[in-house]
Amino acid sequence: MEPGPRRRRGCRPLVSVFLRDPGSGRVYRRGKLIGKGAFSRCYKLTDLSTSAVFALKVVPRAGGGAGHLRTGGKVEREIALHSRLRHRNIVAFHGHFADRDHVYMVLEYCSRQSLAHVLEVRRTLTEPEVRYYLRGLVSGLRYLHQRRIVHRDLKLSNFFLSKNMEVKIGDLGLAARVGPGGHCHRVLCGTPNFLAPEVVSRNGHSCQSDIWALGCVMYLVLTGAPPFVAAPLAEMYQNIRDGRYPEPAHLSPNARRLIARLLAPNPAERPSLDLLLRDDFFTQGFTPDWLPAHSCHSPPVFAIPQPLGRLFRKVSRLLLAQCRPPCPFTPNEASGPGEDGPQPDPMEWASEASLSERGSPRPEVPIHLLSQGTLTSDPAGPQGSPRQDVEAAIRRLPLCLDPGPPATQDPPRKAVAPPRAPKWVDYSSKYGFGYQLSDGGSGVLFWDGTHMAPCPPGGQVCYVPDRGKLETYALRDVPGLLGAKLAVLRLLVRYTEQRLWEKGDLPTPGWPRPLLRVRAGSAPAHLQPRLLAPWQVTCSGNQAQLVLSSGGEELLLTVWERGQPGTSYPLGILRTHGCAQTARQHLHHTLHMLQSI
Numbered sequence: 172m173e174p175g176p177r178r179r180r181g182c183r184p185l186v187s188v189f190l191r192d193p194g195s196g197r198v199y200r201r202g203k204l205i206g207k208g209a210f211s212r213c214y215k216l217t218d219l220s221t222s223a224v225f226a227l228k229v230v231p232r233a234g235g236g237a238g239h240l241r242t243g244g245k246v247e248r249e250i251a252l253h254s255r256l257r258h259r260n261i262v263a264f265h266g267h268f269a270d271r272d273h274v275y276m277v278l279e280y281c282s283r284q285s286l287a288h289v290l291e292v293r294r295t296l297t298e299p300e301v302r303y304y305l306r307g308l309v310s311g312l313r314y315l316h317q318r319r320i321v322h323r324d325l326k327l328s329n330f331f332l333s334k335n336m337e338v339k340i341g342d343l344g345l346a347a348r349v350g351p352g353g354h355c356h357r358v359l360c361g362t363p364n365f366l367a368p369e370v371v372s373r374n375g376h377s378c379q380s381d382i383w384a385l386g387c388v389m390y391l392v393l394t395g396a397p398p399f400v401a402a403p404l405a406e407m408y409q410n411i412r413d414g415r416y417p418e419p420a421h422l423s424p425n426a427r428r429l430i431a432r433l434l435a436p437n438p439a440e441r442p443s444l445d446l447l448l449r450d451d452f453f454t455q456g457f458t459p460d461w462l463p464a465h466s467c468h469s470p471p472v473f474a475i476p477q478p479l480g481r482l483f484r485k486v487s488r489l490l491l492a493q494c495r496p497p498c499p500f501t502p503n504e505a506s507g508p509g510e511d512g513p514q515p516d517p518m519e520w521a522s523e524a525s526l527s528e529r530g531s532p533r534p535e536v537p538i539h540l541l542s543q544g545t546l547t548s549d550p551a552g553p554q555g556s557p558r559q560d561v562e563a564a565i566r567r568l569p570l571c572l573d574p575g576p577p578a579t580q581d582p583p584r585k586a587v588a589p590p591r592a593p594k595w596v597d598y599s600s601k602y603g604f605g606y607q608l609s610d611g612g613s614g615v616l617f618w619d620g621t622h623m624a625p626c627p628p629g630g631q632v633c634y635v636p637d638r639g640k641l642e643t644y645a646l647r648d649v650p651g652l653l654g655a656k657l658a659v660l661r662l663l664v665r666y667t668e669q670r671l672w673e674k675g676d677l678p679t680p681g682w683p684r685p686l687l688r689v690r691a692g693s694a695p696a697h698l699q700p701r702l703l704a705p706w707q708v709t710c711s712g713n714q715a716q717l718v719l720s721s722g723g724e725e726l727l728l729t730v731w732e733r734g735q736p737g738t739s740y741p742l743g744i745l746r747t748h749g750c751a752q753t754a755r756q757h758l759h760h761t762l763h764m765l766q767s768i
């Protein structure tokens with residue numbers, strides 16, 4: 172470990188490269204500087220034992236001693252409040268510690284920085300994007316307000332973006348609990364442009380003041396300028412008190428109306444967070460379930476090709492007609508990703524029959540691990556992580572290819588065949604990957620790494636959050652936030668059932684159904700390797716579908732030749748007996764794909 176930080180005269184003390192949290196014993200390596208605030212610096216941070224990446228917020232202590240912080244208790248308050256919060260739209264607080272010179276906060280790393288960074292490049296955002304971000308912000312803010320916490324500094328630079336473009340409220344340095352009267356101390360704090368009239372008039376902050384700030388944010392991201400500009404300050408404060416701002420005439424009437432509701436000078440006239448989401452701006456416009464990463468620098472195009480758009484709308488209508496209250500999704504959520512537009516969106520669907528007519532796989536395309544999990548047990552499965560299994564397979568496969576010249580005939584086969592996914596519909600560019608397994612199971616692997624499947628009997632729904640534990644819900648209890656996913660699940664599963672079903676695959680009773688999916692980068696979807704069921708890799712070509720599985724003690728290579736039942740070769744037997752040319756090709760191919768994960 173590095174010696175303690177050296178202090179240069181007149182300079183801030185340096186932050187050590189290696190840091191130890193004495194409370195948890197965790198050792199971290201400090202990475203690059205992400206940015207500087209008025210009181211703090213923020214670095215990338217890696218936990219050396221798990222390689223998990225965090226953001227480290229470092230606040231210097233005054234004079235380098237164990238005395239008061241330079242910030243007059245702000246950091247202690249921030250830690251006390253933030254460390255108790257846990258919500259997907261609030262930057263997660265993972266821990267804190269201190270040394271002679273600094274206080275350290277270990278925070279969730281938001282790799283796409285903040286909405287301020289996005290707006291700097293984009294200048295303005297589209298209405299569907301604004302709905303998307305506001306929905307996340309309202310969810311995080313509702314969580315805070317339910318705990319009687321007001322944020323008091325809601326602004327774009329405090330709205331962080333995760334890798335998945337999920338928006339997270341951060342920097343709780345000014346957050347405070349409201350007193351019994353619903354207000355906090357009558358101090359003037361926050362970003363001047365976004366101060367609510369009651370704050371400017373020193374009547375104190377309340378939850379409604381945060382809602383005013385959301386109005387300022389909405390105005391800013393849609394028009395590119397804040398509604399109230401500080402020149403001169405006294406005039407701006409008067410405009411704030413009067414709720415007088417330049418009319419954004421070019422915005423849609425719904426957007427203008429909602430802004431006016433949020434920027435009502437009388438706090439009591441502003442909508443509650445729940446009412447806000449029921450405003451026409453939300454209910455009459457399309458809200459995407461996710462945003463592509465490129466929307467950080469260019470406007471996303473929300474479009475699906477005409478025939479598929481029609482199909483989705485038709486099926487949505489069908490589903491909605493069948494769905495009686497309490498219905499876990501709204502027409503808006505179920506209506507698909509947008510109106511038809513000029514750009515076709517890649518949606519692919521396939522069954523073995525269609526695949527076998529479409530050419531051979533292209534294993535040279537890079538493959539990324541997209542999604543993993545099981546809907547019957549722990550996401551990592553009973554035997555450890557799927558990646559470990561993939562690595563074990565990579566070690567073992569070459570051993571089968573090593574021995575001498577190819578055998579003239581294949582070795583003894585096993586009659587077992589694990590389930591696979593002979594049918595799928597790939598809409599992962601917007602939603603997810605719907606599959607139907609040969610044993611009748613079905614589900615959707617969503618673009619964000621989550622997994623949902625119907626689990627009969629009893630009409631329940633299983634859901635595995637990204638790296639989370641399996642959750643099971645009765646249909647009517649599916650949380651509102653999962654409503655859109657449920658709608659997609661219904662759409663895609665129904666689609667695979669109705670459009671792609673072909674008979675012939677007999678169920679394999681009792682076989683576990685964890686899934687691990689790989690997807691080749693830019694290859695056309697029908698040429699991509701497909702699903703992994705119990706640690707399986709599947710690729711589809713014009714000749715065969717291959718599944719490598721580790722259902723029991725040994726690895727099995729199962730091959731489905733066109734129209735034939737599957738045959739499985741234990742790798743140990745392939746290794747001792749050798750195998751014929753075709754099986755060798757399959758092995759080479761499988762190895763190649765696994766190596767590119």
Ligand SMILES: Nc1ncnc2c1ncn2[C@@H]1O[C@H](COP(=O)(O)OP(=O)(O)OP(=O)(O)O)[C@@H](O)[C@H]1O
Pocket residue numbers: 205206207208209210211212213226228262278279280281282284285328331341342344
């Ligand atoms: N959790 C995080 N993940 C990624 N980047 C972060 C995170 N927290 C802060 N940052 C980045 O670090 C920089 C400094 O953030 P910090 O919160 O210390 O100050 P600030 O909010 O910019 O300023 P101030 O504290 O004065 O309001 C900013 O560019 C911010 O985007």
